[in-house]
Amino acid sequence: MKVRPLFVVALLGAAAWGTRVAWVRAHRAARNVAWTTCPFVGAPIITMLNDIAPWDTFATRVHEEKHAEQCRVLGPVKYRLRSLTSAGKLSVEAPAYCAAAAARLTVDPDSQYASDRLHTDMIEGMSDLVDSSAIKAALLKECPAIATQPRRTRGRTRRVSGR
Numbered sequence: 475m476k477v478r479p480l481f482v483v484a485l486l487g488a489a490a491w492g493t494r495v496a497w498v499r500a501h502r503a504a505r506n507v508a509w510t511t512c513p514f515v516g517a518p519i520i521t522m523l524n525d526i527a528p529w530d531t532f533a534t535r536v537h538e539e540k541h542a543e544q545c546r547v548l549g550p551v552k553y554r555l556r557s558l559t560s561a562g563k564l565s566v567e568a569p570a571y572c573a574a575a576a577a578r579l580t581v582d583p584d585s586q587y588a589s590d591r592l593h594t595d596m597i598e599g600m601s602d603l604v605d606s607s608a609i610k611a612a613l614l615k616e617c618p619a620i621a622t623q624p625r626r627t628r629g630r631t632r633r634v635s636g637r
């Protein structure tokens with residue numbers, strides 16, 4: 475049998491990519507602390523696990539409420555179809571991440587931290603589907619007032635005052 479080097483390289487590349495996608499999905503699944511189900515019968519159902527940091531609970535709730543609203547507006551078929559393509563995913567996730575960032579700002583006026591979490595959370599959450607430049611572009615379009623703020627990380631142990 476004649477070995478075709480390009481074919482072998484393509485095969486190895488595909489295998490490596492598949493492994494990476496599987497790893498990212500498994501990794502993300504472990505961090506998935508909240509999700510919204512859009513059933514064919516009945517109202518959307520929001521599930522939130524208990525191990526969400528106290529200072530992230532409100533933002534997470536608002537993110538999922540946005541998906542519940544999208545489920546009600548689009549209906550279960552259209553809503554589920556959006557999750558099949560990266561463009562569709564971006565169109566439902568960008569508004570949800572922006573709503574969460576706006577909610578975070580109502581209890582914590584640190585706009586640079588809000589901007590950092592907006593970008594970091596969405597890029598981490600969608601890393602296996604969309605590259606970071608497409609995510610940044612989507613956020614700039616969806617909520618420019620927050621997305622254009624400089625980004626600054628801060629220790630996760632710092633609690634939001636009054637909570």
Ligand SMILES: [Zn+2]
Pocket residue numbers: 537541566567570
């Ligand atoms: Zn989401």
